[in-house]
Amino acid sequence: MDAFTSFFDSTSNRWNYNSLMNFRQISPKVQNHLKQVYFTLCFAVVAAAVGAYLHVLFHVGGLLTTLACVGTSVWLLSTPPREERKRVSLLLASSLFQGASIGPLIDLAIQIDPSLIFSAFVGTSLAFACFSGAALVAKRREYLYLGGLVSSGLSILLWLHFASSIFGGSTALFKFELYFGLLVFVGYIVVDTQEIVERAHLGDLDYVKHALTLFTDLAAVFVRILIIMMKNSAQKNEEKKKKRRD
Structure with missing residues (x-):
């Protein structure tokens, strides 16, 4: 936990315009490799969105x-x-299956509040951009x-x-x-980004594999942020119903 605290402290001291433009190292x-990685990652995210949409339409x-995604x-x-x-093509297929696997969660979020999906996506994108940056x-x-x-x-x-x-879980x-x-x-996200940079410096320019790594992190963060927002929204709705009854 101290390591994460030192990360936030050191990051806050460096966040200025000059540091954002500091890619001399x-x-x-x-840099071109990273552009390929992030460009491919964007296509993977689009494929995942298509997979989630297919689940909403056809419940696939x-x-x-999930097994297809792993395979x-x-x-x-x-x-x-x-x-x-x-x-x-395999990356896009894996992302499509991943999106379809997350589909039931997204379907539930739509029933609670459709705006949660957009909010979770924006929150995930900001978190990814900040920590990867x-x-x-x-x-x-x-x-x-x-x-x-x-x-x-x-x-x-x-x-x-x-x-x-x-043994059974608790709340x-x-x-x-x-x-x-x-x-x-x-x-x-932080560790994998720096590892990708370091591997690229050593000659590993496999942008597809690196995009898959970051996509896995991105999907995991999105799922957790969406669940947190859904729980908070459900609690607010219950409180409103109780107030109306009272």
Whole structure:
């Protein structure tokens, strides 16, 4: 937790116009690679939106689309980088299946308040832009040490989820998993961005794989932000109903 506190403190000291334009430590080759990564990521997000929309129309999302998402991701990672078009198609297919898998959650959000989806997307985009941007303007390797912390946090989440599925969960445990999970995946955005930059400096210019990594972080953050907003909106609606009854 101290590491995350130091991250926010150091980030707030650097956020000014000059620091935002400070990409001198990133070579032009790596900058072009990052442009490809973020451009491909945008297409992946559009594909996910299409998948979610298909679920709203035809209710196709579920276990099968989740397995298909995992399968296409593994297929992508096992495909040689020289087969660029195939790997991009697999990324878009994986994103489409991911969007369809999130579809039931989005369908529920529409029933509560359709504006929650847009608000969650905007919040996720701002969080991603801020934390990914912070990783880019920071010194090289400065936040890579957070990798151990976020990996440990992810392990804790998995064990908590496993325990709650066996022994039963509580509302407090669910809230902890929700907010702690959001913190963990925001941390992954920072770590993965710096790792992508470092790998690119070492010659790894696989923009499709790097876009998949960031898309996974983005989807995880979006789901948690949307659930938080849905819970808050549902609580407000219940309070309004109670006041009307009184």
